[in-house]
Amino acid sequence: MALTFVISGPLRELAGNRSEVRIDRSASSLSDALSLLWSECPAFRDRVVTELGELRPHLNIFVDGESIRFSDGFATKVRDNSEIVILPALSGG
Amino acid sequence: MPNTQHITPRHGDVLVLVGTMKGAFVFHSSERGEWQMGGPYFPGSAVYAIGYDGRAGRRRLWAGAHSMHWGALLHSSDDFGHNWTNPESATVKFPEGTGAALTQIWQVIPGRDFEPDVMYAGVEPAALFVSRDAGETWSLDENLWNHPQRERWVPGGGGLCLHTILPDPTEAKRIRIAVSTAGMYVTEDGGASWRPSNYGVRADFLPEKTPEFGQCVHKVAQSRTRPERMFLQNHWGLYRSDDRGEKWVDVANGVPSDFGFPISVHPEDPDTAWIVPLEADMFRCTPEGKLRVYRTRDAGASWSAMTNGLPQKDAYETVLRDALAVDSLAPAGVYFGTRSGKLFASNDEGESWTSLADGLPPIVAVKTAIVS
Numbered sequence: 524m525a526l527t528f529v530i531s532g533p534l535r536e537l538a539g540n541r542s543e544v545r546i547d548r549s550a551s552s553l554s555d556a557l558s559l560l561w562s563e564c565p566a567f568r569d570r571v572v573t574e575l576g577e578l579r580p581h582l583n584i585f586v587d588g589e590s591i592r593f594s595d596g597f598a599t600k601v602r603d604n605s606e607i608v609i610l611p612a613l614s615g616g
Numbered sequence: 617m618p619n620t621q622h623i624t625p626r627h628g629d630v631l632v633l634v635g636t637m638k639g640a641f642v643f644h645s646s647e648r649g650e651w652q653m654g655g656p657y658f659p660g661s662a663v664y665a666i667g668y669d670g671r672a673g674r675r676r677l678w679a680g681a682h683s684m685h686w687g688a689l690l691h692s693s694d695d696f697g698h699n700w701t702n703p704e705s706a707t708v709k710f711p712e713g714t715g716a717a718l719t720q721i722w723q724v725i726p727g728r729d730f731e732p733d734v735m736y737a738g739v740e741p742a743a744l745f746v747s748r749d750a751g752e753t754w755s756l757d758e759n760l761w762n763h764p765q766r767e768r769w770v771p772g773g774g775g776l777c778l779h780t781i782l783p784d785p786t787e788a789k790r791i792r793i794a795v796s797t798a799g800m801y802v803t804e805d806g807g808a809s810w811r812p813s814n815y816g817v818r819a820d821f822l823p824e825k826t827p828e829f830g831q832c833v834h835k836v837a838q839s840r841t842r843p844e845r846m847f848l849q850n851h852w853g854l855y856r857s858d859d860r861g862e863k864w865v866d867v868a869n870g871v872p873s874d875f876g877f878p879i880s881v882h883p884e885d886p887d888t889a890w891i892v893p894l895e896a897d898m899f900r901c902t903p904e905g906k907l908r909v910y911r912t913r914d915a916g917a918s919w920s921a922m923t924n925g926l927p928q929k930d931a932y933e934t935v936l937r938d939a940l941a942v943d944s945l946a947p948a949g950v951y952f953g954t955r956s957g958k959l960f961a962s963n964d965e966g967e968s969w970t971s972l973a974d975g976l977p978p979i980v981a982v983k984t985a986i987v988s
Contacts, residue, residue: 566702575717
């Protein structure tokens with residue numbers, strides 16, 4: 524019973540240079556899982572979501588390989604041992 | 617990530633702080649002849665807000681860095697950029713209940729000498745944040761945020777941004793701010809109430825040409841030595857006020873265009889100011905392919921082109937609202953940056969110019985300070 528968050532970019536520095544954050548808890552939805560992540564890594568919150576709780580527009584979150592933009596957003600179901608990947612989207616100029 | 621060059625300025629050095637679309641740079645010089653550059657800081661992030669706080673024994677750089685991916689955060693450095701704070705939580709953020717999320721930090725400035733722990737930040741969506749503990753914590757000015765006219769403010773090309781903050785040099789409770797596109801608002805009670813203050817300023821893009829509010833004010837400058845004297849570069853319109861901004865008169869006398877973004881006033885002489893006119897809102901480039909800074913010595917009665925050392929052929933440049941600054945030395949140094957990444961300096965009030973850098977990312981902010 525664990526969740527694995529795969530992180531990249533500046534989030535790694537904020538997690539002690541880890542590329543993964545493993546949390547030995549269960550969650551039923553991505554929203555619940557992220558609440559656990561914010562507790563473990565408080566600096567992630569403002570960098571991943573806005574003050575309104577919305578995913579920043581140039582980030583993507585994948586739950587077990589599926590983008591939450593094409594599933595149920597923060598209500599996406601999370602299973603035991605799910606892998607949750609937070610990645611910068613393609614953007615810039 | 618690129619290697620960052622580091623600098624070690626000394627007491628009395630001039631700092632030129634440069635914010636770009638892809639990071640920040642800091643130039644310093646002791647005699648304004650040879651310059652050393654530090655940076656890039658926050659590579660990849662847009663730095664619209666950059667400043668220096670030299671009060672109360674501090675030597676603190678400030679930068680509002682906006683990452684397209686990770687959002688906007690305010691950072692500070694007490695060692696000229698060798699190390700920057702990276703706050704766990706955003707210090708400038710909208711409180712719950714406002715229904716707003718921070719898009720960009722447009723301005724970070726220290727308060728006046730008589731309020732040594734006060735800092736001000738202007739952001740998008742248009743709001744004023746104030747810190748009373750030298751930048752540790754910030755709070756939203758709720759009275760401006762809840763102003764009844766806000767619902768009729770509309771974003772300009774740069775978004776709905778609060779881009780200018782002018783704490784009055786002598787009247788402690790008076791602060792003037794400017795928002796694109798809402799115009800100027802002033803408080804005379806330290807932020808308890810705000811009123812529009814745009815009398816005489818045009819809004820050519822509205823049916824009513826001189827509305828109470830809604831102007832697209834691009835930049836405002838206030839004389840430190842005669843605070844009644846202010847200058848304003850509008851979205852069409854070049855103005856002067858002699859009563860702290862209560863009334864504005866047109867001073868577009870002898871300029872190739874009264875469209876432009878930046879305006880700066882001399883640190884001592886309230887009759888001297890600098891602008892960089894652009895051709896038009898539909899073609900925001902220097903007219904005739906000539907990069908010209910215009911200077912007035914007579915409070916706007918006339919303006920002269922300052923061109924010595926600036927390209928005068930095929931130079932279709934753009935200088936944005938915060939990309940022109942003046943230092944506090946005598947003679948005054950003048951500095952500006954272009955969207956094409958060119959940074960110019962004059963150590964003789966604009967009579968002659970030299971290039972400090974020719975290939976920076978697009979420059980959006982230039983500020984100066986003297987190392988305390």
